């Protein structure tokens with residue numbers, strides 16, 4: 001099993017120096033150990049202290065001790081990850097973490113600027129993400145789950161363990177006698193992700209032993225389809241214009257019209273329509289054959305309205 005871990009690490013070829021997001025849990029502890037051994041003197045670690053759990057100090061202590069032993073420079077970033085109204089605690093923590101990573105990378109500087117960041121999500125995390133997306137009725141973008149590589153804020157971001165089963169990561173650590181800190185909230189079944197891990201993954205293992213690989217393949221297909229949808233949406237938006245012209249929108253087939261409307265709302269107005277809202281908007285567009293036809297539909301964080309020959313967007317609370 002640990003062969004999968006070693007294979008994934010040998011296939012990993014990031015631009016150096018590299019920083020590893022080190023939570024202190026098993027996965028990022030293993031990733032840091034493997035990277036520090038492979039690229040001595042070229043690896044940094046960043047630990048984000050969320051200050052949310054009583055256990056946070058234990059995580060920090062583990063990270064400090066590990067990095068001292070490995071002679072890896074460690075930056076600890078303290079963040080306030082309290083959720084804003086309407087935001088989930090997980091989303092708030094994730095957002096705060098990314099901001100902290102970027103701040104730490106900008107701060108690290110010496111001796112050479114950090115080129116890449118590595119995070120330690122593995123194949124079980126990917127399956128959980130896919131199942132969560134399915135449980136919400138997500139579209140192709142959600143089913144694509146987590147990418148293995150992307151660029152953001154001038155950095156290359158990687159998830160080198162994304163094809164490695166979680167068990168292989170822990171076995172790899174055990175074989176080396178390495179310790180990690182167990183996150184006490186990981187077994188709290190009030191969180192859907194933890195219920196998926198505790199109940200669904202064992203059932204999938206028993207029913208489809210290859211599920212990690214086959215689900216990952218489906219996510220890759222979805223990611224490719226999403227790329228095409230985005231490309232088409234960009235071309236169609238250039239064609240219908242911003243703000244979109246109603247006549248041009250009406251000349252598109254329903255799926256293509258939905259695709260470009262979603263793209264317009266997301267890129268121009270940072271809002272995502274619900275399925276029922278988009279259905280309603282499209283049926284209003286279909287009915288909008290006369291000059292006098294008004295449109296005003298709640299969509300995402302505001303209203304889509306008719307403005308002459310075009311659609312407009314009024315954010316909620318706007319005068």
Ligand SMILES: Nc1ncnc2c1ncn2[C@@H]1O[C@H](COP(=O)(O)OP(=O)(O)OP(=O)(O)O)[C@@H](O)[C@H]1O
Nearest residue numbers: 021022023025026027028029046047048119120121
């Ligand atoms: N507090 C943190 N500080 C630094 N990096 C983090 C932190 N939390 C998560 N990460 C990074 O993001 C990845 C995904 O986070 P997630 O919370 O999904 O996993 P995790 O269960 O914390 O993983 P691990 O077993 O490494 O603790 C981690 O593997 C790690 O690389």
